[in-house]
Amino acid sequence: MSKSKHSLDHPLVRPRRLRQTPAMRRLVAETRLSPAQLVLPMFVREGITEAVPLGSMPGIVQHSLESLPKALAEAADAGIGGVMLFGIPETKDAVGSQATDENGILNLATAVAQREVGGELVVQTDLCLDEFTDHGHCGVLDKKGVVDNDATLGRYREMALMQARSGSQLLGLSGMMDGQVAAVRDELDANGFEHVVLLAYAAKYASAFYGPFREAVQSTLQGDRRSYQLDPANRREGLREVELDIAEGADVVMVKPAMSYLDVLADTAATSTVPVWAYQVSGEYAMIEAAGANGWIDRDRAVAESLTSIVRAGADAVLTYYATEVATWIRQGRI
Ligand code: PBG
Numbered sequence: 001m002s003k004s005k006h007s008l009d010h011p012l013v014r015p016r017r018l019r020q021t022p023a024m025r026r027l028v029a030e031t032r033l034s035p036a037q038l039v040l041p042m043f044v045r046e047g048i049t050e051a052v053p054l055g056s057m058p059g060i061v062q063h064s065l066e067s068l069p070k071a072l073a074e075a076a077d078a079g080i081g082g083v084m085l086f087g088i089p090e091t092k093d094a095v096g097s098q099a100t101d102e103n104g105i106l107n108l109a110t111a112v113a114q115r116e117v118g119g120e121l122v123v124q125t126d127l128c129l130d131e132f133t134d135h136g137h138c139g140v141l142d143k144k145g146v147v148d149n150d151a152t153l154g155r156y157r158e159m160a161l162m163q164a165r166s167g168s169q170l171l172g173l174s175g176m177m178d179g180q181v182a183a184v185r186d187e188l189d190a191n192g193f194e195h196v197v198l199l200a201y202a203a204k205y206a207s208a209f210y211g212p213f214r215e216a217v218q219s220t221l222q223g224d225r226r227s228y229q230l231d232p233a234n235r236r237e238g239l240r241e242v243e244l245d246i247a248e249g250a251d252v253v254m255v256k257p258a259m260s261y262l263d264v265l266a267d268t269a270a271t272s273t274v275p276v277w278a279y280q281v282s283g284e285y286a287m288i289e290a291a292g293a294n295g296w297i298d299r300d301r302a303v304a305e306s307l308t309s310i311v312r313a314g315a316d317a318v319l320t321y322y323a324t325e326v327a328t329w330i331r332q333g334r335i
Contacts, residue, residue: 031308033335035079035327037317038307039124039277043216044068045088046098046105056212057282058289060321062088065105065112071324072117078327082122084172084319085109088131088217095140096132100158106131107166114167124199125168127159127184128175136221138175138228147228152177157187160196164188170197172254176204176228181248199277200250203238203264205230209257209283216282238264239271246274255315257281259306262313269314278315280306285321304335 006012018028043062045052051061063071075083087106089098098104106125113123129152130138139152152175160171173180181200188196206229214221230237238261242253253272255265256279269276288306292299303322310318320326329335 031312033304033307033311033326033330035330036081037311037315038080038323038327039082039084039122039317039319040075040080040323041084041086041279041319041321042068042071043086043088044105044109045218047090054212054216056215056286057321058293060216060285062216063109065108068109068112069116072113072121075324075327076117076120078324079331080121080323080327081317082124082170083113083117084124084126085113085168086126086131086217092132092134092220094134095155096129099129099132100155100162102162102166104132104162107162110163110166110168114169118167118169122169122197123167124170124172125163125166127156127163127171127173129155129159130175130219130221131217134220136219138225139177147177149177149179149228153179153183156180156184160184160187161191161193164191164193164196168196170199170252172199172201173250174201174204174256176201176225176230179248181245181250185249197251198249199252199254200245200248201256201279202242202245202250202253203230203255203261203268204241205232205238205257205261207232207257207260207281207283209260209281212282212286232260235264235267239267242268242272246272250274252277254279254319257284258310258315258318259284262309265310265313265315269316275316276314277317277319278310278313280310280318280320280322282321300329304329 045062048064051063051067054060089105128138137147139147142148206226252275254277255261258278258280265278288302291297
């Protein structure tokens with residue numbers, strides 16, 4: 001019989017055993033990142049020839065149609081899962097006409113992406129009116145200036161058709177209108193686009209962390225989106241939106257932003273019968289960049305930790321402005 005030396009000063013249970021060496025930690029890691037689960041949001045702006053850097057998102061640019069192919073090729077080479085395109089038109093109006101113009105910037109960019117990398121990456125488009133309307137809201141307004149849910153659904157139907165015709169493989173419904181998934185599914189199916197995938201931004205919160213995105217898309221919004229995006233106070237309501245969107249036919253559901261909503265993400269991952277994605281939004285990116293640039297945090301470690309946390313909480317894939325860079329790190333074995 002072995003003589004036990006266990007005592008208060010010699011613990012029997014030692015979790016630290018599994019943390020001794022980098023090789024051991026690597027072997028027992030519960031969460032692993034892979035390039036395939038990263039999706040890169042990209043901004044494409046009409047009327048520019050060269051890429052324009054964004055002040056509030058260092059390292060991120062508004063692409064021109066000419067600068068887009070190189071960035072797409074880099075993303076494909078890095079092995080990421082897809083790209084999500086946002087368009088910035090030169091002219092905006094009350095109904096967001098450019099969104100449904102076949103020569104509108106987003107639709108042209110989609111065709112470019114489909115041609116350049118459509119075989120390697122899932123080419124995805126943001127389906128929302130805020131980049132295209134002069135008032136900056138995600139839908140059209142009624143006579144009183146209130147976002148008109150049902151009139152907006154008609155515009156989303158038209159937008160969905162145009163995006164599908166332009167070659168988008170997956171439509172990201174980010175407008176938070178009631179019934180948008182069912183309406184868009186119906187329109188696509190009636191027009192031979194049964195194969196186009198719908199990502200529902202199901203639990204999308206009215207968040208201050210979208211701040212830098214407003215610069216990125218040159219948003220003209222006055223006021224806020226609290227009458228359609230979720231109240232940050234509400235966890236259960238996030239699940240309600242997820243359930244509704246799955247019932248309406250969403251192929252994938254999303255929680256957004258990511259890091260302040262990991263509880264909603266974990267709830268969603270625990271119950272969803274379809275893939276669950278999360279969006280590490282512009283403000284999350286900007287905070288890491290700003291603190292990193294000041295030497296207040298280790299930027300690269302913070303990037304890796306933030307994405308690991310989002311995946312650990314339950315995201316199957318993550319939309320992140322770091323997608324191409326982090327995919328390269330993973331391939332190099334750096335993380
Ligand atoms: C709406 C949309 C927004 C974002 C993605 N889609 C802006 C908003 O809802 O205000 C934000 C993304 C980010 O902040 O990175 N088209």
